[in-house]
Amino acid sequence: MEIGKKLKNARIEAGLTQEKAAEKIDVSRQTISNWENEKSYPDIISVIALSDLYSVSLDELLKGDQKMAEHLEESTNVVKSNKKLTGAILLNIILMILLIALNMLLPEGTYYLVIVFCVVIMSSSVLLYQIIKRI
Numbered sequence: 397m398e399i400g401k402k403l404k405n406a407r408i409e410a411g412l413t414q415e416k417a418a419e420k421i422d423v424s425r426q427t428i429s430n431w432e433n434e435k436s437y438p439d440i441i442s443v444i445a446l447s448d449l450y451s452v453s454l455d456e457l458l459k460g461d462q463k464m465a466e467h468l469e470e471s472t473n474v475v476k477s478n479k480k481l482t483g484a485i486l487l488n489i490i491l492m493i494l495l496i497a498l499n500m501l502l503p504e505g506t507y508y509l510v511i512v513f514c515v516v517i518m519s520s521s522v523l524l525y526q527i528i529k530r531i
Contacts, residue, residue, distance in 0.1 A: 398463070399434065399457065399463070400431060400433055400434035401432075402456070402457055403428075403432050403438075403446060403450075407432075407450060410449065410450045410451065412450075414428040414429055414432075417449060420449055421445040421446065421449060434463075443458065484523055484526065485523060488520060491515075491516070491519055492519075492520075495512040495515055495516060496512065
């Protein structure tokens with residue numbers, strides 16, 4: 397059985413509405429609906445909270461649903477996530493070097509330098525946001 401059906405059945409057996417369940421685990425009713433309709437999947441913390449709330453074991457909720465297992469693997473795989481972040485950092489450094497080199501090859505003018513500076517600031521800001529989001 398898929399995780400959405402399991403979550404819905406467990407919620408109904410626990411005698412809770414989507415609103416009450418959402419309130420108890422501090423998410424929106426829409427989030428509960430999306431999980432039950434498999435439009436999105438809960439993170440591991442939410443799965444544990446749902447397991448406690450519905451008095452259902454994690455085993456019962458998670459076993460047999462390959463999509464959910466893949467989602468949890470993807471969202472909790474720190475090594476893979478760190479490799480992506482390292483790749484983004486290296487790509488940002490290479491982009492900065494290429495833009496600065498391109499600026500040196502282009503005719504003199506502050507116009508190009510301003511554009512290069514803006515692109516470097518934007519890409520660095522996106523990268524910094526990703527790093528802060530992890531902390």
